[in-house]
Amino acid sequence: MSLDQTTSAPDREGWLTRLASRLDDGAVIRWAYHGLLAGAAVVVGLDAWDLYQSQEMLDPQSTGGTIFVEPALPPALRPSGAGASPVDPRRHVTLDDNALRAPLQFELKPGGILAASGSIDLGSAARFAEEIEARGEYVKTLSLNSPGGSVDDAMAIARLVRERGISTEVADGALCASSCPLLMAGGVTRSAGDQSAIGLHQFYAATDLSATGPAQAMSDAQATAARISRYLGEMGVEPALWLHALDTPPQMLYYLSAEELEKYKLVTPAGVVAGG
Numbered sequence: 001m002s003l004d005q006t007t008s009a010p011d012r013e014g015w016l017t018r019l020a021s022r023l024d025d026g027a028v029i030r031w032a033y034h035g036l037l038a039g040a041a042v043v044v045g046l047d048a049w050d051l052y053q054s055q056e057m058l059d060p061q062s063t064g065g066t067i068f069v070e071p072a073l074p075p076a077l078r079p080s081g082a083g084a085s086p087v088d089p090r091r092h093v094t095l096d097d098n099a100l101r102a103p104l105q106f107e108l109k110p111g112g113i114l115a116a117s118g119s120i121d122l123g124s125a126a127r128f129a130e131e132i133e134a135r136g137e138y139v140k141t142l143s144l145n146s147p148g149g150s151v152d153d154a155m156a157i158a159r160l161v162r163e164r165g166i167s168t169e170v171a172d173g174a175l176c177a178s179s180c181p182l183l184m185a186g187g188v189t190r191s192a193g194d195q196s197a198i199g200l201h202q203f204y205a206a207t208d209l210s211a212t213g214p215a216q217a218m219s220d221a222q223a224t225a226a227r228i229s230r231y232l233g234e235m236g237v238e239p240a241l242w243l244h245a246l247d248t249p250p251q252m253l254y255y256l257s258a259e260e261l262e263k264y265k266l267v268t269p270a271g272v273v274a275g276g
Helices: 003-022 025-054 097-101 124-138 151-163 180-184 214-234 239-246 258-263
Strands: 066-068 105-109 113-117 141-145 167-170 175-177 190-192 197-200 204-206
Touching: 105 124, 113 124, 124 151, 141 175, 141 180, 151 180, 151 214, 167 180, 175 180, 180 197, 180 214, 197 239, 214 239
Parallel strands: 113 141, 141 167, 167 190, 175 197
Antiparallel strands: 066 204, 105 113
16 A cells, blocks of 8 residues: 555544544534435426326317306406506496396397396307397497406307407497407407596306316416417407416406507407408
8 A cells, every 4th residue: 555545544534533523413414314304305296297298288169168258247447557547447337247147138229229137158259249130231340348257158149250350349338257358359440438448357168177177277388378369369459468467366357448459450440441
């Protein structure tokens, strides 16, 4: 054994002895405990990632779930912008709560106006199609007064409205909230009274969360938001409009100002026909 070899072992032993002398038993135990926690966290994280990766995400259109924007008559509102005065047109709404919560009903009025009032319930698109089939040649304008409801039915009605060249309006004293603005977007021309109330808030999927799971529910919601954005673009409305819905809790409504209605092209200038 060389001189270097004979002196290196005592040096190593001395270094370890000095290190151990600086650590009390409590510090050693704490280090060991924290190490075990860190290891456990890594294992749990890897297991969760493997579980997520192994779960097949279904196409929201194939799950059978209907996407809803809950019919809205909330007392709360969301200000229209940082530092801005809240837009609060609720005092102008004239139809009572019971009438707004009732299933969507249609009434043909003079001047080619078809009044649509109530919640956009499941099946309302089919009833509207029957109404247009029976009296469509008389209908020039669909006048909306609705707190919203089924997104799918709202967009189906809107597409038929666009196909038939019908205009949409939200008259003074009327409410158009939640999914109703999606229906409004279908009009070849679109107008809103100065004392109308047009508002947005978040939607939810009317599915059994215990059956689909939170990951599928999130996938459905994101896919639906993308579908709504594409739909608005097709109707000639700025897709950024729906950001206000995504940013507003379900118990609130973001009421659009007259300037925002024009900015997002939800209302069209007089005499201008919407593209799409």
